[in-house]
Amino acid sequence: MPPRCKPVWDKVIFVDWHGVLSRDPFWLSILHNSDHPLHAQLTDAAEVLFQDESLIHDWMRGDVSAHQILDSLDIDPDDSFPPDYLRRKLVEDCQLMQVNQRLVQMLREIRQRGIGIVLATDNMDCFQEALQDANAQRPLTTQSVEEETLSFRQAAQLFDEVLCSCSQRVLKRENPKRFYGSWLSAHALEFEDTLLLDDLEVNCSAFQRAGGRSLQMTNLDHDEEESNLIAAILQWRHL
Incomplete structure:
Protein backbone atom coordinates (compact mmCIF):
# COMPACT_ATOMS: atom_id res chain seq x y z
CA MET A 1 0.00 0.00 0.00
CA ASP A 24 -19.26 12.09 -27.77
CA PRO A 25 -18.29 8.61 -29.06
CA PHE A 26 -14.95 7.21 -30.13
CA TRP A 27 -14.08 7.76 -33.82
CA LEU A 28 -16.37 10.77 -33.92
CA SER A 29 -14.61 12.31 -36.95
CA ILE A 30 -15.67 9.23 -38.92
CA LEU A 31 -19.02 8.38 -37.32
CA HIS A 32 -20.23 12.00 -37.56
CA ASN A 33 -19.10 12.38 -41.18
CA SER A 34 -21.30 10.51 -43.63
CA ASP A 35 -18.90 11.38 -46.47
CA HIS A 36 -15.97 9.58 -44.87
CA PRO A 37 -15.04 6.45 -46.88
CA LEU A 38 -15.15 4.30 -43.72
CA HIS A 39 -18.33 5.83 -42.28
CA ALA A 40 -20.71 3.02 -43.22
CA GLN A 41 -18.37 0.17 -42.27
CA LEU A 42 -17.37 1.71 -38.95
CA THR A 43 -20.93 2.71 -38.03
CA ASP A 44 -22.08 -0.88 -38.40
CA ALA A 45 -19.00 -2.32 -36.68
CA ALA A 46 -19.19 0.11 -33.75
CA GLU A 47 -22.86 -0.71 -33.19
CA VAL A 48 -22.04 -4.41 -32.95
CA LEU A 49 -18.97 -3.75 -30.80
CA PHE A 50 -20.72 -1.65 -28.16
CA GLN A 51 -23.57 -4.15 -27.87
CA ASP A 52 -21.01 -6.68 -26.59
CA GLU A 53 -21.00 -5.52 -22.97
CA SER A 54 -18.61 -8.23 -21.81
CA LEU A 55 -15.97 -7.28 -24.39
CA ILE A 56 -16.38 -3.55 -23.68
CA HIS A 57 -15.94 -4.16 -19.95
CA ASP A 58 -12.79 -6.21 -20.66
CA TRP A 59 -11.48 -3.29 -22.72
CA MET A 60 -12.29 -0.86 -19.90
CA ARG A 61 -10.49 -3.07 -17.37
CA GLY A 62 -7.37 -3.22 -19.54
CA ASP A 63 -7.79 -6.94 -20.17
CA VAL A 64 -8.16 -6.25 -23.90
CA SER A 65 -6.23 -3.64 -25.88
CA ALA A 66 -7.38 -1.30 -28.63
CA HIS A 67 -5.28 -3.34 -31.08
CA GLN A 68 -7.20 -6.49 -30.14
CA ILE A 69 -10.52 -4.63 -30.47
CA LEU A 70 -9.61 -3.45 -33.94
CA ASP A 71 -8.55 -6.95 -34.97
CA SER A 72 -12.04 -8.14 -33.98
CA LEU A 73 -13.88 -5.59 -36.14
CA ASP A 74 -15.21 -6.48 -39.56
CA ILE A 75 -13.54 -3.52 -41.30
CA ASP A 76 -11.18 -3.66 -44.25
CA PRO A 77 -9.75 -0.20 -45.05
CA ASP A 78 -8.28 0.05 -48.53
CA ASP A 79 -4.64 0.85 -49.28
CA SER A 80 -5.27 4.59 -49.16
CA PHE A 81 -5.30 4.38 -45.35
CA PRO A 82 -2.19 3.58 -43.29
CA PRO A 83 -2.33 0.28 -41.37
CA ASP A 84 -2.74 1.99 -37.98
CA TYR A 85 -5.32 4.54 -39.16
CA LEU A 86 -8.27 3.44 -37.00
CA ARG A 87 -6.03 2.95 -33.94
CA ARG A 88 -4.59 6.44 -34.37
CA LYS A 89 -8.05 7.97 -34.87
CA LEU A 90 -9.20 6.38 -31.60
CA VAL A 91 -6.70 8.58 -29.76
CA GLU A 92 -6.86 11.67 -31.95
CA ASP A 93 -10.66 11.83 -31.95
CA CYS A 94 -10.79 11.83 -28.15
CA GLN A 95 -9.29 15.30 -28.38
CA LEU A 96 -12.20 16.36 -30.60
CA MET A 97 -14.79 15.43 -27.97
Whole structure:
Protein backbone atom coordinates (compact mmCIF):
# COMPACT_ATOMS: atom_id res chain seq x y z
CA MET A 1 0.00 0.00 0.00
CA PRO A 2 1.40 3.47 -0.88
CA PRO A 3 2.57 5.54 2.10
CA ARG A 4 0.13 8.12 3.41
CA CYS A 5 1.17 11.68 2.76
CA LYS A 6 0.08 14.99 4.22
CA PRO A 7 -3.38 15.77 2.82
CA VAL A 8 -3.45 18.22 -0.07
CA TRP A 9 -7.23 18.58 0.19
CA ASP A 10 -9.75 17.82 2.92
CA LYS A 11 -12.46 17.16 0.33
CA VAL A 12 -12.33 15.66 -3.17
CA ILE A 13 -14.87 15.41 -5.99
CA PHE A 14 -14.57 12.46 -8.36
CA VAL A 15 -16.03 13.30 -11.77
CA ASP A 16 -17.06 10.83 -14.47
CA TRP A 17 -16.24 11.47 -18.13
CA HIS A 18 -18.70 9.84 -20.52
CA GLY A 19 -22.26 10.88 -19.77
CA VAL A 20 -21.18 13.71 -17.47
CA LEU A 21 -18.38 15.76 -19.01
CA SER A 22 -18.89 14.55 -22.58
CA ARG A 23 -21.30 12.43 -24.59
CA ASP A 24 -19.26 12.09 -27.77
CA PRO A 25 -18.29 8.61 -29.06
CA PHE A 26 -14.95 7.21 -30.13
CA TRP A 27 -14.08 7.76 -33.82
CA LEU A 28 -16.37 10.77 -33.92
CA SER A 29 -14.61 12.31 -36.95
CA ILE A 30 -15.67 9.23 -38.92
CA LEU A 31 -19.02 8.38 -37.32
CA HIS A 32 -20.23 12.00 -37.56
CA ASN A 33 -19.10 12.38 -41.18
CA SER A 34 -21.30 10.51 -43.63
CA ASP A 35 -18.90 11.38 -46.47
CA HIS A 36 -15.97 9.58 -44.87
CA PRO A 37 -15.04 6.45 -46.88
CA LEU A 38 -15.15 4.30 -43.72
CA HIS A 39 -18.33 5.83 -42.28
CA ALA A 40 -20.71 3.02 -43.22
CA GLN A 41 -18.37 0.17 -42.27
CA LEU A 42 -17.37 1.71 -38.95
CA THR A 43 -20.93 2.71 -38.03
CA ASP A 44 -22.08 -0.88 -38.40
CA ALA A 45 -19.00 -2.32 -36.68
CA ALA A 46 -19.19 0.11 -33.75
CA GLU A 47 -22.86 -0.71 -33.19
CA VAL A 48 -22.04 -4.41 -32.95
CA LEU A 49 -18.97 -3.75 -30.80
CA PHE A 50 -20.72 -1.65 -28.16
CA GLN A 51 -23.57 -4.15 -27.87
CA ASP A 52 -21.01 -6.68 -26.59
CA GLU A 53 -21.00 -5.52 -22.97
CA SER A 54 -18.61 -8.23 -21.81
CA LEU A 55 -15.97 -7.28 -24.39
CA ILE A 56 -16.38 -3.55 -23.68
CA HIS A 57 -15.94 -4.16 -19.95
CA ASP A 58 -12.79 -6.21 -20.66
CA TRP A 59 -11.48 -3.29 -22.72
CA MET A 60 -12.29 -0.86 -19.90
CA ARG A 61 -10.49 -3.07 -17.37
CA GLY A 62 -7.37 -3.22 -19.54
CA ASP A 63 -7.79 -6.94 -20.17
CA VAL A 64 -8.16 -6.25 -23.90
CA SER A 65 -6.23 -3.64 -25.88
CA ALA A 66 -7.38 -1.30 -28.63
CA HIS A 67 -5.28 -3.34 -31.08
CA GLN A 68 -7.20 -6.49 -30.14
CA ILE A 69 -10.52 -4.63 -30.47
CA LEU A 70 -9.61 -3.45 -33.94
CA ASP A 71 -8.55 -6.95 -34.97
CA SER A 72 -12.04 -8.14 -33.98
CA LEU A 73 -13.88 -5.59 -36.14
CA ASP A 74 -15.21 -6.48 -39.56
CA ILE A 75 -13.54 -3.52 -41.30
CA ASP A 76 -11.18 -3.66 -44.25
CA PRO A 77 -9.75 -0.20 -45.05
CA ASP A 78 -8.28 0.05 -48.53
CA ASP A 79 -4.64 0.85 -49.28
CA SER A 80 -5.27 4.59 -49.16
CA PHE A 81 -5.30 4.38 -45.35
CA PRO A 82 -2.19 3.58 -43.29
CA PRO A 83 -2.33 0.28 -41.37
CA ASP A 84 -2.74 1.99 -37.98
CA TYR A 85 -5.32 4.54 -39.16
CA LEU A 86 -8.27 3.44 -37.00
CA ARG A 87 -6.03 2.95 -33.94
CA ARG A 88 -4.59 6.44 -34.37
CA LYS A 89 -8.05 7.97 -34.87
CA LEU A 90 -9.20 6.38 -31.60
CA VAL A 91 -6.70 8.58 -29.76
CA GLU A 92 -6.86 11.67 -31.95
CA ASP A 93 -10.66 11.83 -31.95
CA CYS A 94 -10.79 11.83 -28.15
CA GLN A 95 -9.29 15.30 -28.38
CA LEU A 96 -12.20 16.36 -30.60
CA MET A 97 -14.79 15.43 -27.97
CA GLN A 98 -17.05 18.31 -26.95
CA VAL A 99 -16.86 19.01 -23.23
CA ASN A 100 -19.66 20.23 -20.96
CA GLN A 101 -18.31 23.74 -20.62
CA ARG A 102 -20.69 24.89 -17.91
CA LEU A 103 -19.85 21.96 -15.66
CA VAL A 104 -16.11 22.41 -16.16
CA GLN A 105 -16.37 26.10 -15.30
CA MET A 106 -18.36 25.21 -12.16
CA LEU A 107 -15.70 22.70 -11.16
CA ARG A 108 -12.99 25.29 -11.69
CA GLU A 109 -14.78 27.63 -9.28
CA ILE A 110 -15.23 24.84 -6.74
CA ARG A 111 -11.55 23.89 -7.10
CA GLN A 112 -10.61 27.42 -6.10
CA ARG A 113 -12.27 26.73 -2.74
CA GLY A 114 -9.60 24.13 -1.99
CA ILE A 115 -11.50 21.04 -3.15
CA GLY A 116 -9.62 18.46 -5.23
CA ILE A 117 -11.10 17.55 -8.62
CA VAL A 118 -10.21 14.06 -9.84
CA LEU A 119 -11.38 12.43 -13.05
CA ALA A 120 -12.72 8.93 -12.25
CA THR A 121 -13.71 7.12 -15.43
CA ASP A 122 -14.48 3.62 -16.65
CA ASN A 123 -12.51 3.98 -19.85
CA MET A 124 -10.09 2.48 -22.32
CA ASP A 125 -6.37 2.55 -23.11
CA CYS A 126 -6.91 4.90 -26.05
CA PHE A 127 -8.70 7.46 -23.86
CA GLN A 128 -5.95 7.32 -21.25
CA GLU A 129 -3.36 7.80 -24.00
CA ALA A 130 -5.25 10.86 -25.26
CA LEU A 131 -5.25 12.33 -21.74
CA GLN A 132 -1.52 11.73 -21.38
CA ASP A 133 -0.89 13.40 -24.75
CA ALA A 134 -3.01 16.39 -23.74
CA ASN A 135 -1.28 16.80 -20.39
CA ALA A 136 2.17 16.45 -21.95
CA GLN A 137 1.62 19.63 -23.95
CA ARG A 138 2.51 23.10 -22.70
CA PRO A 139 0.38 24.13 -19.70
CA LEU A 140 -2.50 26.40 -20.60
CA THR A 141 -2.76 29.95 -19.38
CA THR A 142 -5.77 31.08 -17.34
CA GLN A 143 -6.91 33.22 -20.26
CA SER A 144 -6.93 30.30 -22.70
CA VAL A 145 -8.97 28.17 -20.28
CA GLU A 146 -11.61 30.89 -20.07
CA GLU A 147 -12.33 30.96 -23.80
CA GLU A 148 -15.92 30.32 -24.87
CA THR A 149 -15.31 26.78 -26.15
CA LEU A 150 -13.41 24.35 -23.97
CA SER A 151 -11.32 21.73 -25.74
CA PHE A 152 -10.51 18.23 -24.53
CA ARG A 153 -6.99 19.42 -23.75
CA GLN A 154 -8.24 22.34 -21.68
CA ALA A 155 -10.59 20.12 -19.71
CA ALA A 156 -7.90 17.45 -19.19
CA GLN A 157 -5.50 19.95 -17.66
CA LEU A 158 -8.07 21.08 -15.10
CA PHE A 159 -7.98 17.79 -13.18
CA ASP A 160 -5.67 17.32 -10.22
CA GLU A 161 -5.34 13.61 -10.98
CA VAL A 162 -6.95 10.82 -13.04
CA LEU A 163 -8.26 7.38 -12.10
CA CYS A 164 -9.05 5.22 -15.13
CA SER A 165 -10.42 1.69 -15.01
CA CYS A 166 -7.91 0.39 -17.57
CA SER A 167 -5.14 1.22 -15.07
CA GLN A 168 -7.11 0.36 -11.93
CA ARG A 169 -8.02 -2.98 -13.58
CA VAL A 170 -11.54 -2.83 -12.22
CA LEU A 171 -14.78 -0.96 -12.97
CA LYS A 172 -16.12 1.56 -10.49
CA ARG A 173 -19.29 -0.43 -9.82
CA GLU A 174 -17.46 -3.72 -9.29
CA ASN A 175 -15.20 -2.78 -6.39
CA PRO A 176 -15.11 0.89 -5.35
CA LYS A 177 -12.56 0.21 -2.61
CA ARG A 178 -10.19 -1.27 -5.17
CA PHE A 179 -10.87 1.50 -7.70
CA TYR A 180 -10.51 4.46 -5.32
CA GLY A 181 -9.03 3.00 -2.13
CA SER A 182 -5.28 3.13 -2.81
CA TRP A 183 -5.51 6.68 -4.12
CA LEU A 184 -7.52 7.79 -1.09
CA SER A 185 -5.10 6.12 1.32
CA ALA A 186 -2.10 7.69 -0.40
CA HIS A 187 -3.72 11.11 0.05
CA ALA A 188 -4.77 10.54 3.67
CA LEU A 189 -8.46 10.67 2.74
CA GLU A 190 -11.49 8.48 3.46
CA PHE A 191 -14.57 7.81 1.35
CA GLU A 192 -16.46 10.09 3.75
CA ASP A 193 -14.37 13.00 2.41
CA THR A 194 -15.46 12.48 -1.18
CA LEU A 195 -18.30 13.11 -3.63
CA LEU A 196 -18.88 11.29 -6.93
CA LEU A 197 -20.57 12.97 -9.92
CA ASP A 198 -21.73 10.18 -12.25
CA ASP A 199 -24.59 9.60 -14.67
CA LEU A 200 -25.08 5.91 -13.78
CA GLU A 201 -27.15 4.96 -10.76
CA VAL A 202 -25.20 1.70 -10.35
CA ASN A 203 -21.93 3.63 -9.93
CA CYS A 204 -23.50 6.09 -7.51
CA SER A 205 -25.00 3.32 -5.37
CA ALA A 206 -21.75 1.36 -5.22
CA PHE A 207 -19.87 4.50 -4.18
CA GLN A 208 -22.37 5.25 -1.43
CA ARG A 209 -22.12 1.71 -0.09
CA ALA A 210 -18.36 2.23 0.18
CA GLY A 211 -18.97 5.28 2.39
CA GLY A 212 -18.87 8.18 -0.05
CA ARG A 213 -21.58 10.52 -1.26
CA SER A 214 -22.77 10.78 -4.84
CA LEU A 215 -24.88 12.90 -7.14
CA GLN A 216 -26.42 11.25 -10.18
CA MET A 217 -25.98 13.76 -12.98
CA THR A 218 -28.59 14.93 -15.46
CA ASN A 219 -28.05 17.14 -18.47
CA LEU A 220 -27.08 20.65 -17.32
CA ASP A 221 -29.14 22.47 -19.93
CA HIS A 222 -31.10 24.64 -17.54
CA ASP A 223 -30.04 27.33 -15.09
CA GLU A 224 -32.21 25.73 -12.39
CA GLU A 225 -30.40 22.38 -12.70
CA GLU A 226 -27.04 24.17 -12.56
CA SER A 227 -28.05 26.11 -9.45
CA ASN A 228 -29.30 22.94 -7.77
CA LEU A 229 -26.00 21.19 -8.49
CA ILE A 230 -23.94 24.04 -7.07
CA ALA A 231 -26.15 24.12 -3.96
CA ALA A 232 -25.83 20.35 -3.48
CA ILE A 233 -22.03 20.48 -3.82
CA LEU A 234 -21.71 23.40 -1.41
CA GLN A 235 -23.98 21.64 1.09
CA TRP A 236 -21.77 18.53 0.87
CA ARG A 237 -18.68 20.72 1.29
CA HIS A 238 -19.87 21.95 4.67
CA LEU A 239 -21.02 18.62 6.10
